[in-house]
Amino acid sequence: MEIKQNILNAVNEWLTPTFDNQTQDEIKEMMTSSPKNLEESFYKNLEFGTGGMRGIMGVGTNRINKYTLGKNTQGLSNYMLNFFPGKALKVAIAFDCRLNSQTLAKVVADVFSANGIKVYLFSDMRPTPELSFALKYLGCQAGIVLTASHNPPEYNGYKVYWEDGGQIVPPQDAAIVKVIESLKYDEIKFQANEDLIEYIDLAIDQAFIKSTIENASFNTSNFAKENLNIVFTSLHGTSIKAIPETLSKAGYTNVNVVPEQATPDGNFPTVVSPNPEEPEALTMALALADKLNADIVIGTDPDCDRLGVAVRNTQGKMVLLNGNQTMVLMTAFLLEQWKKAGKIDGKQFIGSTIVSTPMMMELATAYNVECKIGLTGFKWIAKMIKDFPELKFIGGGEESFGFMVGDAVRDKDAVAATLLVCEIAAQAKANGSSVYESLLQLYVDFGFYKEHLVSLTKKGIEGLAEINQMMVDMRENPVKEINGQRVVMLEDYKNSTAKNLLSGEVETMNVPKSDVLIYYTEDGSKIAARPSGTEPKIKFYVSVNAKLDAVKYAPEVESYLDEKIKNILLDLKII
Known part of the structure; x- marks a missing residue:
């Protein structure tokens, strides 16, 4: 093929x-x-998306490697x-269980230190939320996590956090990307100043776990905790470093870890995808739960x-x-706990995203709190906390299995x-x-x-x-009717318009x-x-609802509702 x-x-x-x-030999x-692989590796530069920068590991501008991450770090x-x-700058760096994560984390630490920036580098893999906590705990100006979340084994990634503990958002993200893109690769400073790299581990772990227990515990009796039969799997990931110990210290004594998936392994050998959104990923855990009657x-x-x-x-x-x-379960529980404690006075809010369930709005109305809706990605919920300091954040989430307490x-x-x-499960069981x-x-x-x-x-x-063409077609030729129901509103987040089609x-x-259409x-x-x-991927999110008069119905x-979704x-010819 012609290149x-x-x-x-770019290749030259x-x-x-x-x-x-x-690199040159490869x-x-x-x-x-x-x-063909050469073309895929060099046809564009990797870009920052909703969860930072993710890509396949390998050589090239469209791949995760020491040079693309080095350039990011030099620009940052x-x-x-x-x-x-004039400020003495500090950054925190964490990494997950993925192949090359630890090596790439050290490359990133080297570049920061070569630029005179103090680095706190975790000595071993840690959960991503612990990086957000550590950044604030240590008074850092920024933080980096080397992770590709639940992507396949060949992927890795680079997430950038700012001094508030949240990921970078506009206009700052664009300003940082502009600096990165202005750099040449020969401007990257790879020679570490080891005196500026400090390894962190147990002290931060204990502070993180202590904070977690303080924030997510709600007067559950010891009997209820001990009576809850839990099966947990880390899916070969970093949670094994934090969740079993957190549950133990919180008083949950009956925690059964899936042994075949407890060892961190970036190849994720026992699952097709290490994604808890996929039912297959929890097959082993469900089998153990049935065996133990969890x-x-x-x-x-x-x-x-x-x-x-x-x-x-x-x-x-x-x-x-x-x-x-x-x-909705976690949000409703939090709202009820805050109400019982007399902590709701109309100056609180919960957070969600534009592709998540509208039921969050119903909960907010019932409890006299605001529900702020942002774009997909938790960086937008973190931004809400920063943008509205007069309001107290209770909790919030998004449909892709994430939640923030x-x-x-x-x-x-x-x-x-x-x-x-x-806590929800233990209290419910204790109450029959x-x-x-x-x-x-x-x-x-x-409402259901x-x-x-x-x-x-x-x-x-x-x-x-x-x-891209699918989105163009839907944008230029919007459907007027879906399943016999007229479309009354089309929100186009790329053009920032909401059109009443009637x-x-x-x-x-x-x-x-x-680039979202609703x-x-x-x-x-x-x-x-x-x-x-x-x-x-392109994703399609469907939400339907109906009145439910009683649990028995x-x-x-x-x-x-299932038939309606189908x-x-x-x-829409999606299936």
């Missing part, structure tokens, strides 16, 4: 002495044996030195910021909850969320109920909301073009731009389309 000139230009730069011999090998160093003139199953992704939960239904069978269900950690946090779910029955009661109180996600994978250059009236939305139908259904910011109403997807 395009812009790719050849990487064949100069700025790059080590091994590129030369690709030029002869795999020009330059930005920080200019943004904080009450609850909890599994976390490799960097421990998402959790999947399974509980027993009214027939005693283990069922997986989706991210929207765990989010309070503001001690400014990112989704599976450590605190795991403890919180156990269950997590599942608690969820059904919420549906009676606030049912959500479904379809993810279509489209890899490589062609896949990206196909995803009246033709168009309003400007005061939100950051994002359709609302006259019966209250909501359908969103969004290219993933971290994976080669739940199976009938759920069947009706018909919507068929009508």
Whole structure:
């Protein structure tokens, strides 16, 4: 195949002495044996998405390697030195269980230190939420996590946090990227100043666990804690470093860890995908739960910021909850605890995202708190905390299995969320109920909301073009009717417009731009389309709802909603 000139230009730069011999040899090998792979590796620069920068590891501008991450870090160093003139700068760095994460973390530490910036580097893998906590605890100006979350084993990534503990957001992210893009690779300072690199571990661990227990414990009796039978799996990830100890110190003595998945391993040998959103990932945990007659199953992704939960239904069978269900359960529980403590006075808020369940708005109204809705990604919820200091953040989440309890950690946090779910389960069991029955009661109180996600994978250059064209088609030719229901509103977050399709009236939305389209139908259904910011996927989110008069009618109403979701997807030709 013929290699395009812009790719050849990038390749030739990487064949100069700025790059080590091994890198040059790998590129030369690709030029002869795999020009298609060469094109994929160099056709663009890796970009920051909703969860930082993620990509396949390897050589090239579109890959995760010491040079692309070194350039990021040099650019961030330059930005920080200019943004904080005359200040003694500090950064914290953590990494997950992935292949090369520890090596790449040291490269990042070397570059910061070479620029005169003090580095606190975890001596071993740690959960991503612990980095957010450590950054604030140590008074750092920035932080980095080397992780690709739940992506396949060949991926790694680079997430940037700022001094508030949240990930970088506009306009700062664009300003930092501009500095990075202005750099040449030969400007990267790789020679470490080891005197500026300090390794951190147990002291931060203990402070993090102590803070988690303080924030996510709610007067559960010791008997209730000891009586809860828990199965936990870390899916070969970093949560094994924090969650078992946190649960133990919080008083949960009956925690059964899935032994085959307890050892950290970036190859994730026992699962197809280390993603608790995927039912297959929890197969081993569910089998152990049935063997031990456990009450609850909890599994976390490799960097421990998402959790999947399974509980027993009214027939005693283990069922997986989706991210929207765990989010409303945790939010409702927090709101009720704050209400009992007399801490709600109208100056509090919960947070969610535009593709998550509208049920969060119902909860907020019932408890007289605000519900702030942001774009996809927890950096937007962290930004809410910073932007509204007059309001106290109670908790919040998004449909992709993430939740944040309070503001001690400014990112989704599976450590605190795991403890919180156990508190909910323990109290429910002690009261003769269950997590599942608690969820059904919420549906009676606030309406039965049912959500479904379809993810279509489209890899490589062609896949990206196909995803972009799908969004163009939906934007330029919006559907007028879905499943026999008129579309009443179309929100276009790329153009910042909300159009009433019945009246033709168009309003400007005061939100950051994002490539998201949301359709609302006259019966209250909501359908969103969004290219993933971290994976080669386009995602479709469907939310439907109906009135539930009593718990006993739940199976009938759920069947009706499932059929409705199926018909919507068929009508839109998504399935």
